[in-house]
Amino acid sequence: MRFDVLTIFPSLFYGHLEEGILGRAVKRGLVDIRLINIRDFATGVHKATDDRPYGGGDGMVMTPEPLTKALESIERLDRSLVILLSPQGKTFDQEAAWDCTEWDQLILICGRYEGVDERIRLGCIDREISIGDYVLSGGEIGALVVMDAVSRLIPGVLGGERSNQEDSFQDGLLEYPQYTRPRVFKGREVPPVLLSGDHEKIRQWRRRESLKRTLERRPDLLKKARLTSEDEKFLAELKSQ
Ligand code: SAM
Secondary structure, X not given: OEEEXXXXXXXXXXXXXXXXXXXXXXXXOOOEEEEEEHHHHOOOXXXXXXXXXXXXXXXXXXXXXXXXXXXHOOOOOOOEEEEEEEEEEEEOXXXXXXXXXXXXXXXXXXXXXXXXXXXXXXXXXXEEEEOOOOOOOOOHHHHHHHHHHHHOOOOOOOOOOOOHHHOOOOOOOOOOOOOOOOOEEOOEEOOHHHHOXXXXXXXXXXXXXXXXXXXXXXXXXXXXXXXXXXXXXXXHHHHHO
């Protein structure tokens, strides 16, 4: 999977792309991330990438010319999608992350200031993605969110470490609680079933905790979750308590 990120602040990405799972995926060549500085395509002494809004008002707007030139400089793979990070886009979720894995190349445009000139949105964008109902100062954090969530789904990225199949949202549920050493911490013990070595009992406990947690915290998810008749029975019991 290749990501091309258009930004005026490439240095914001450095640490994150060098560490952890994403950093390892880059080093192993499983994901190819290219940072394109929009300012390199700006002209004039100040290399400005923004200007005042027509019609007046506060703030500045990203001008279309450097952004278009930056976009045109990118080598396009066969299955390539241009995404604008925007609070006005469709909210990104696990399903959207899976959908992104269908493409060979995601081109992520990070807005700044009051956002990009509308003609960029109208002429160059395939999709607008929001990472939540709040306004950030720039699209860089959103681009990192998208790259991180999508990369985790690419075969080999998580390695032998663990599978993404048990993560929250994979089957429409939140994940069960996790425990590690020590066995007792500040008076709280690890649930005995996890020490039993009985794989079927552990599977059942985890599934039930997952259902319980989802019912308590995100009951909306249950409408779309893939539930067995055993799950339905357990949920009915929980609801009747
Ligand atoms: N004036 C814009 C509005 O009200 O819709 C907000 C602009 S915001 C200050 C600057 C840039 O941050 C946006 O162009 C976008 O790229 C990014 N951004 C802000 N909030 C975001 C969100 N929730 N999801 C994704 N990107 C966001």
